[in-house]
Amino acid sequence: MRTIELNGQWTIGYGDTKRRPIQVPGVVESVAEDRGYPGPYEYRRSFELYDVEEGASYVLRFDGVSYACAVICNGVEAVSHEGIWDGFAADVTGLVRQGLNELTVKVIKPDFDKESPYFFRSVLFGFIPDVMLPFGGIWKDVFLEVKGRAYFEEIRCRFDTEHGRIVTESRLAGSGVRSGLVLSVSVRDPDGNIAVTRHPHEELVAVDVDNVSVWSPSSPSLYEVEVRLMDGENVADVYRIKAGFRRIEVRDGEIAINGEPFYMRGVIHWGCYPEKFAPNPTYDEVKDELIKLKAAGFNAVKHCLYFPPSYYYELCDEMGIVTWQELPLWLPYANERMLPRIYEQYPKMLKLFMHYPSVSLVSLGCELDATIEGDTLNALYAMVKAEDRAMIICDNSGSGECFEGVSNSSSDIYDYHFYAELYHLDGLINEFTRSYRDIKPWLFGEYNDADTYRLTRETREAFANAWWVDSDERVNPLRQVHKGFGSDQPIYHQEAILDRYGIAEEANQLQDLSYRQMHSIRKHILELTRSYDEIKGYNITTIKDVPITTSGIFDDKMNPKIDPESLRKVNGDIVLSFNKDLTRIWDNGADRFLNKDMYNYFSEDTVAGRITLSNRGADPLEGEYEVTLREGDRVLFRHRDVFSAPKHRVRQIAQLAIKLPTVNEVARCELSVKLVYADGEYSNEWDLWLYPRELTAKRAHLFDPAGSFAGIESLFRIERLAAAEQAVQLGEGDILLTTAFDEKIESLAAERGIGVLFVQKGEGFFPLTYNPFYRESVKKVFDHPATADLKHLGYAGMQFYGVGTDRYFDKLEAEKRIGYSYTPIVRRYDARKFAAGDYLLEYRKGKGRFLATTLNLDGGQGSQPHSFKHNVFAIRLLHEIVSYLEVEAQGGA
Numbered sequence: 001m002r003t004i005e006l007n008g009q010w011t012i013g014y015g016d017t018k019r020r021p022i023q024v025p026g027v028v029e030s031v032a033e034d035r036g037y038p039g040p041y042e043y044r045r046s047f048e049l050y051d052v053e054e055g056a057s058y059v060l061r062f063d064g065v066s067y068a069c070a071v072i073c074n075g076v077e078a079v080s081h082e083g084i085w086d087g088f089a090a091d092v093t094g095l096v097r098q099g100l101n102e103l104t105v106k107v108i109k110p111d112f113d114k115e116s117p118y119f120f121r122s123v124l125f126g127f128i129p130d131v132m133l134p135f136g137g138i139w140k141d142v143f144l145e146v147k148g149r150a151y152f153e154e155i156r157c158r159f160d161t162e163h164g165r166i167v168t169e170s171r172l173a174g175s176g177v178r179s180g181l182v183l184s185v186s187v188r189d190p191d192g193n194i195a196v197t198r199h200p201h202e203e204l205v206a207v208d209v210d211n212v213s214v215w216s217p218s219s220p221s222l223y224e225v226e227v228r229l230m231d232g233e234n235v236a237d238v239y240r241i242k243a244g245f246r247r248i249e250v251r252d253g254e255i256a257i258n259g260e261p262f263y264m265r266g267v268i269h270w271g272c273y274p275e276k277f278a279p280n281p282t283y284d285e286v287k288d289e290l291i292k293l294k295a296a297g298f299n300a301v302k303h304c305l306y307f308p309p310s311y312y313y314e315l316c317d318e319m320g321i322v323t324w325q326e327l328p329l330w331l332p333y334a335n336e337r338m339l340p341r342i343y344e345q346y347p348k349m350l351k352l353f354m355h356y357p358s359v360s361l362v363s364l365g366c367e368l369d370a371t372i373e374g375d376t377l378n379a380l381y382a383m384v385k386a387e388d389r390a391m392i393i394c395d396n397s398g399s400g401e402c403f404e405g406v407s408n409s410s411s412d413i414y415d416y417h418f419y420a421e422l423y424h425l426d427g428l429i430n431e432f433t434r435s436y437r438d439i440k441p442w443l444f445g446e447y448n449d450a451d452t453y454r455l456t457r458e459t460r461e462a463f464a465n466a467w468w469v470d471s472d473e474r475v476n477p478l479r480q481v482h483k484g485f486g487s488d489q490p491i492y493h494q495e496a497i498l499d500r501y502g503i504a505e506e507a508n509q510l511q512d513l514s515y516r517q518m519h520s521i522r523k524h525i526l527e528l529t530r531s532y533d534e535i536k537g538y539n540i541t542t543i544k545d546v547p548i549t550t551s552g553i554f555d556d557k558m559n560p561k562i563d564p565e566s567l568r569k570v571n572g573d574i575v576l577s578f579n580k581d582l583t584r585i586w587d588n589g590a591d592r593f594l595n596k597d598m599y600n601y602f603s604e605d606t607v608a609g610r611i612t613l614s615n616r617g618a619d620p621l622e623g624e625y626e627v628t629l630r631e632g633d634r635v636l637f638r639h640r641d642v643f644s645a646p647k648h649r650v651r652q653i654a655q656l657a658i659k660l661p662t663v664n665e666v667a668r669c670e671l672s673v674k675l676v677y678a679d680g681e682y683s684n685e686w687d688l689w690l691y692p693r694e695l696t697a698k699r700a701h702l703f704d705p706a707g708s709f710a711g712i713e714s715l716f717r718i719e720r721l722a723a724a725e726q727a728v729q730l731g732e733g734d735i736l737l738t739t740a741f742d743e744k745i746e747s748l749a750a751e752r753g754i755g756v757l758f759v760q761k762g763e764g765f766f767p768l769t770y771n772p773f774y775r776e777s778v779k780k781v782f783d784h785p786a787t788a789d790l791k792h793l794g795y796a797g798m799q800f801y802g803v804g805t806d807r808y809f810d811k812l813e814a815e816k817r818i819g820y821s822y823t824p825i826v827r828r829y830d831a832r833k834f835a836a837g838d839y840l841l842e843y844r845k846g847k848g849r850f851l852a853t854t855l856n857l858d859g860g861q862g863s864q865p866h867s868f869k870h871n872v873f874a875i876r877l878l879h880e881i882v883s884y885l886e887v888e889a890q891g892g893a
Contacts, residue, residue: 109136126328148236264537
């Protein structure tokens with residue numbers, strides 16, 4: 001038998017265009033002027049056969065064509081096919097001929113018409129159209145196989161760990177006599193030993209394996225199997241597979257591989273390779289991805305709503321990387337075609353990946369609403385279990401309860417997608433760890449996105465054909481995809497947006513800042529996650545930047561955004577977390593939980609918290625830990641003690657009560673915890689800020705109808721105003737703190753030289769824009785006297801945790817309201833929409849000086865400090881602002 005490759009140059013024609021060359025594998029978008037045009041497209045090529053063999057079978061195989069196609073060999077239709085992901089074949093034994101042969105493939109790709117039979121939301125395209133485009137064409141390999149009179153129409157090898165055997169299931173095709181056929185099965189074990197057995201052909205043939213070596217992430221043992229179909233002395237067909245034995249199960253709320261609990265540290269992969277138009281990376285590109293993921297501590301990949309090439313699974317098998325495969329059901333469009341396609345195509349999709357030992361989890365779809373009913377999900381659950389009864393299955397990644405989907409479907413795990421603000425995440429986790437639920441592993445199927453800043457100019461420089469940042473819909477079909485949401489992606493207009501906001505030069509300086517902020521956010525989320533024993537793993541969004549988001553661990557050229565070792569420190573078997581202390585407060589006649597600021601402290605305060613150790617290694621840990629608090633080279637505190645931690649569990653190893661020294665200026669300190677144990681050592685660090693307890697003695701007047709400054713009198717010299725009209729008593733050099741502001745107050749302050757801090761809590765003087773504080777943006781802290789002494793990091797990281805807010809002043813709207821440009825102090829740059837806005841700004845009018853902020857000085861959001869008097873950073877920030885206004889009132893002395 002032999003294989004004739006039919007990849008390479010074909011020609012294509014469509015519409016009224018002339019025929020032109022196209023590479024196969026490839027997609028029509030690589031040559032079409034209008035990439036939204038659905039076709040039909042007509043591929044053609046010729047090939048020569050000079051030695052057509054009598055009695056041989058000729059089988060034409062396509063590994064992938066999108067979407068509907070007809071294959072014509074020498075003028076006769078050989079096969080038609082519908083689908084994107086599965087391959088198909090046609091026996092062309094009677095159609096090929098000696099000499100020149102003509103091959104034509106007519107293709108129709110998915111489109112944007114809801115009434116079309118190939119509307120992209122009803123063809124199981126998954127998420128690919130949303131991050132790339134609904135591509136079409138012959139996007140995978142094509143070849144002609146020359147086989148014997150009989151050949152394998154379908155074959156697979158199942159590795160039966162329970163009984164220690166390899167079971168071959170095969171069905172034959174072809175015109176040859178079926179009697180007398182023999183299967184020769186060769187098995188090479190992980191040590192290189194080869195055993196060959198011969199069996200009369202039957203649909204099921206079992207081969208016993210002695211001393212089975214199981215596959216696991218730490219020891220990825222693989223067997224090489226070759227099954228030959230023998231017709232006398234002739235080899236009629238050959239099937240080869242490299243796979244392994246492994247036992248996966250859900251046990252006591254854990255995912256177990258070969259009886260050992262497995263904690264998933266995965267990354268989401270959307271299959272987005274826009275420069276290729278299709279999820280078709282090369283072998284070397286895949287290997288590079290996996291090497292880089294392992295270096296950063298990852299042990300799993302979740303292929304989200306798409307299927308990678310076969311060598312992605314093979315490399316995961318070889319490198320010990322667990323695979324979660326998600327079937328491509330997302331935002332399904334309910335019509336009469338959708339359900340039949342699911343039931344017809346899902347069985348074919350399962351054959352793509354179920355035999356790989358690294359594949360240990362399967363989800364039936366993602367974030368499904370009630371469009372997909374419980375009976376359908378249960379039927380699909382049974383379908384996967386029929387292929388592998390041990391496979392761990394999630395019915396609906398993200399969960400029906402969170403996406404208005406059904407809740408009566410079978411699932412082996414709990415899976416949530418919490419894209420939360422940092423100070424709301426632990427509240428979500430606490431609510432979803434209800435002990436009355438059935439015991440199942442809980443994983444984050446996806447979460448922890450953190451956008452960085454990317455300039456489209458740099459994208460164009462990095463990619464020769466960066467079509468995904470083009471504003472022309474004919475060139476960039478992503479724009480048509482997002483019309484379906486009634487939206488448009490601002491990336492196509494980034495330069496115009498930056499020019500309109502006047503921040504083009506500022507944007508040039510944001511990338512490094514955004515990378516450091518990204519790591520700060522992800523570090524916090526991972527440490528919080530690892531401090532919960534109930535959570536059994538996660539998948540970070542996403543492996544690399546894509547056209548619609550920059551939340552990649554790597555940029556869109558697979559360059560790491562941070563040092564992999566820094567990520568591995570919070571993404572490995574061992575992770576130390578700094579957790580809040582458990583405290584309460586008696587407030588208005590009742591107990592409440594008292595959230596305190598974990599990152600900001602005053603002189604002589606006590607750092608009270610808990611250090612927890614998540615040990616997901618294979619062995620218990622015992623050794624010594626050392627807690628150190630230092631400011632630069634100066635050690636403020638050091639303590640050593642012993643610790644022990646069981647394997648696969650989270651344990652508190654230390655409760656901190658560090659009495660802080662007196663300081664006369666702001667200090668940024670480092671809290672570090674180091675473990676030393678038999679096999680090595682590990683350490684983790686956190687920035688803490690220490691502020692002088694002495695606050696400004698300047699008297700300020702306070703008008704606080706919003707009630708944001710409860711307890712301020714114990715900290716500052718305050719004279720409260722009962723009504724706005726009382727501001728008329730203020731004069732030059734006075735300072736007004738107010739949560740209400742209007743033109744009258746502004747005019748009064750401008751006329752009399754009053755310094756004003758306006759804290760806007762809701763709609764009012766300035767129009768507000770609402771978006772997350774930590775998510776989807778970069779926060780820059782400008783050089784300004786009000787922030788100069790805060791020892792900030794240049795961005796609003798954990799130091800700003802207690803004042804984070806979901807509202808801010810849009811720059812253009814604020815300028816319109818003020819009447820001219822102003823001075824930014826803390827600015828938000830949207831990493832997806834590219835607009836800019838401010839959490840803290842300054843402007844002058846007349847003799848008055850005005851600062852306005854939307855920051856939550858009174859905290860109170862989720863796990864932020866309980867109120868203003870507990871919000872250390874807010875207190876210190878207010879001190880800096882009042883001090884600045886005081887100095888400016890004195891002429892800047």
